Amino acid sequence: MTRLWKDFIRGLWDENPTFRLLIGLCPTLAVTTSAINGMSMGLATAFVLICSSALISLIKNLIPDKVRIPAFIIVIATFVTIVDLFMNAYLPELHQVLGLFIPLIVVNCIVLGRAEAYASKNSVIASAFDGLGMGLGFTWALTLIGAIREILGAGSILGFRILPEGTTTIGVMTLPPGAFITVGILIALMNMIGNRNKTT
Amino acid sequence: MVVVLSVIAMISAGILAQVYSVTSVIIEENQARALESSVFEVLTGTTQVNIIRRSADELGVDDPKEMREKEQKTSLIYQGLNDAGQIIGFAFVGEANGYGGAVRVLVGVDETSKEILNVKVLEHTETPGLGSKIEDASFRDQFVGKTVEDPLKLGQDIDLIAGATVSCRAVAEAVRKGFDDATAIYGGGN
Numbered sequence: 228m229t230r231l232w233k234d235f236i237r238g239l240w241d242e243n244p245t246f247r248l249l250i251g252l253c254p255t256l257a258v259t260t261s262a263i264n265g266m267s268m269g270l271a272t273a274f275v276l277i278c279s280s281a282l283i284s285l286i287k288n289l290i291p292d293k294v295r296i297p298a299f300i301i302v303i304a305t306f307v308t309i310v311d312l313f314m315n316a317y318l319p320e321l322h323q324v325l326g327l328f329i330p331l332i333v334v335n336c337i338v339l340g341r342a343e344a345y346a347s348k349n350s351v352i353a354s355a356f357d358g359l360g361m362g363l364g365f366t367w368a369l370t371l372i373g374a375i376r377e378i379l380g381a382g383s384i385l386g387f388r389i390l391p392e393g394t395t396t397i398g399v400m401t402l403p404p405g406a407f408i409t410v411g412i413l414i415a416l417m418n419m420i421g422n423r424n425k426t427t
Numbered sequence: 428m429v430v431v432l433s434v435i436a437m438i439s440a441g442i443l444a445q446v447y448s449v450t451s452v453i454i455e456e457n458q459a460r461a462l463e464s465s466v467f468e469v470l471t472g473t474t475q476v477n478i479i480r481r482s483a484d485e486l487g488v489d490d491p492k493e494m495r496e497k498e499q500k501t502s503l504i505y506q507g508l509n510d511a512g513q514i515i516g517f518a519f520v521g522e523a524n525g526y527g528g529a530v531r532v533l534v535g536v537d538e539t540s541k542e543i544l545n546v547k548v549l550e551h552t553e554t555p556g557l558g559s560k561i562e563d564a565s566f567r568d569q570f571v572g573k574t575v576e577d578p579l580k581l582g583q584d585i586d587l588i589a590g591a592t593v594s595c596r597a598v599a600e601a602v603r604k605g606f607d608d609a610t611a612i613y614g615g616g617n
Contacts, residue, residue: 312451
């Protein structure tokens with residue numbers, strides 16, 4: 228049981244995909260123009276992560292080693308397409324918000340990376356917990372980045388305007404350079420906190 | 428090796444075909460419903476909507492599926508009537524390419540004065556905080572009161588939003604194209 232808990236907690240902090248492992252940065256930088264975009268992308272990715280990790284772990288013994296990457300990609304792309312279609316049908320407003328970002332989950336390194344590094348070598352339950360931890364770790368990272376960029380770049384949070392109308396916002400924050408700057412500073416902060424814990 | 432890959436691909440394709448056939452129906456319904464409810468917004472006072480369709484000859488297509496696809500995009504005119512059965516006006520969909528993709532707008536036009544009553548941005552994928560400002564009332568209100576005779580061009584009678592030139596131009600183009608098309612059908616026909 229403690230082993231499963233370790234699998235889960237790992238993705239949240241110590242091996243946070245965005246701030247520690249530094250993978251899946253493309254969608255991270257592109258999608259986090261607002262808090263809700265970041266959070267929704269994170270949750271959708273988490274769902275795909277859990278499902279694909281579990282399924283890949285289930286069929287890992289049936290896939291010959293040479294074709295494992297194409298096989299993983301088919302599984303991942305299938306889940307992403309299912310998520311996309313279901314969201315479009317049953318959650319149209321949310322689907323409108325995320326729109327073109329959902330298909331991007333297929334090329335998210337985290338999903339393929341965890342499948343290759345973990346799911347193909349561990350049990351189904353462990354893989355599912357690993358997917359859950361990584362997915363939630365990704366989600367909080369994206370939500371935080373999105374919130375920062377939204378407040379500084381558009382003066383709002385979750386769509387609610389919090390800076391008074393007419394306040395000069397830092398426009399570059401909603402553009403790619405702002406994304407790089409935000410992520411870079413956050414990684415530095417994470418490292419600072421991590422180092423302080425080590426020395427005490 | 429090839430066998431395993433083929434089997435996985437076939438199972439995946441089968442599952443996706445099933446999911447698609449179930450969801451595509453719902454998705455189309457959602458889109459049609461969303462569009463019709465938007466008509467109530469741009470033609471205030473409307474309680475009933477008539478849809479004016481163009482015939483297959485006018486659209487220049489033979490295939491009914493192709494016709495439905497083309498209709499879905501822009502060719503339908505929505506006529507709004509109030510409780511008393513009087514025609515308030517008509518609404519049309521305009522589409523143009525913006526910065527991040529297609530921008531679709533719904534424009535409501537008054538029946539008697541043929542002036543624009545309201546413009547609603549139906550969908551866009553413009554940059555949040557910049558291009559997304561085309562949704563602001565202050566930008567859209569510029570179109571209110573315009574007729575098909577007005578230029579409806581950036582820099583002439585429409586002011587742009589700083590940092591969102593392409594997005595604003597897309598809205599102006601969408602309104603312009605849609606207005607021309609709609610007047611051609613509605614002015615002549617009904």
